[in-house]
Amino acid sequence: MITLEKLVGEVKQLPRDEQKRLLEILQQEVAANQSAKTSHAEQMESPIPEPINLETIDPELKWLMENGWILQKYRGEYIALEGNELIAHGTLGEVLAESKRRGIDHPFTQYIPKTEKEWLLGQGNYPID
């Protein structure tokens, strides 16, 4: 019997390009299922977006999508990326200093929150006193 854990283990052994192909297939499946479940009227008002093509987005975002391990390793830290290279991790000051030392004036930076819920911190804010 196939289990999710076993499947994930086998997927991890696939070459990188086949992993990407699998991701595309799954995204297409999800989009197709959503489309089938949505009524025509709903589709007219809220068209289902195309899955994001990892080959056409910024290389830093592509790198983040392919390196989810950073979510656990660098919680509570900033990371700095340039292209598909991780330049530094630490405080914002530390990652900017290391980037500058390498001649990168405007690296892509992202703070990785300590918990998943914190990704929404600040959004939709309103004063409470």
Add this chain to the structure above:
Amino acid sequence: MYTVEYQYRFVYRPLFYEIDGRPTLTEPRPAIPVNLHYGLLKLQAIALIDSGSTYSLFDYQIGKELGIDVRAGRLQRLSSLGGLVLGYAHLIELEVAEGWRFATEVLFSDDAIPRNLLGHHGFLEHVAVGLQGKAGQIYLRPEN
């Protein structure tokens, strides 16, 4: 028929976040690069235009890198989708595009946050915004 002319155009971009421990990208969102100026220091940051936010809010560490004594500012308690946030108000200059820079009061968070936000106070009160979600286009002009 109403017509508004805009001076600047940006494109939507996907934002990185996390669902169930997995890396995820949002659909493209109206987020733009802005320069924050304080004294002689300048820092570039990507910020999401968030019409659902009352205040423009930037990460604590950005304020710190600009040399701001963040917690010396006026305290503003905020409720948000991710929970309670403490913000401290400071007057900075916000540069939206080359040659377009204005003084404004924004909040810096008490602790690190993953997304900088351009809300009503600090941004939308100074800027007219047009969004074309389907085409992924953001149009801006100064609102004086």
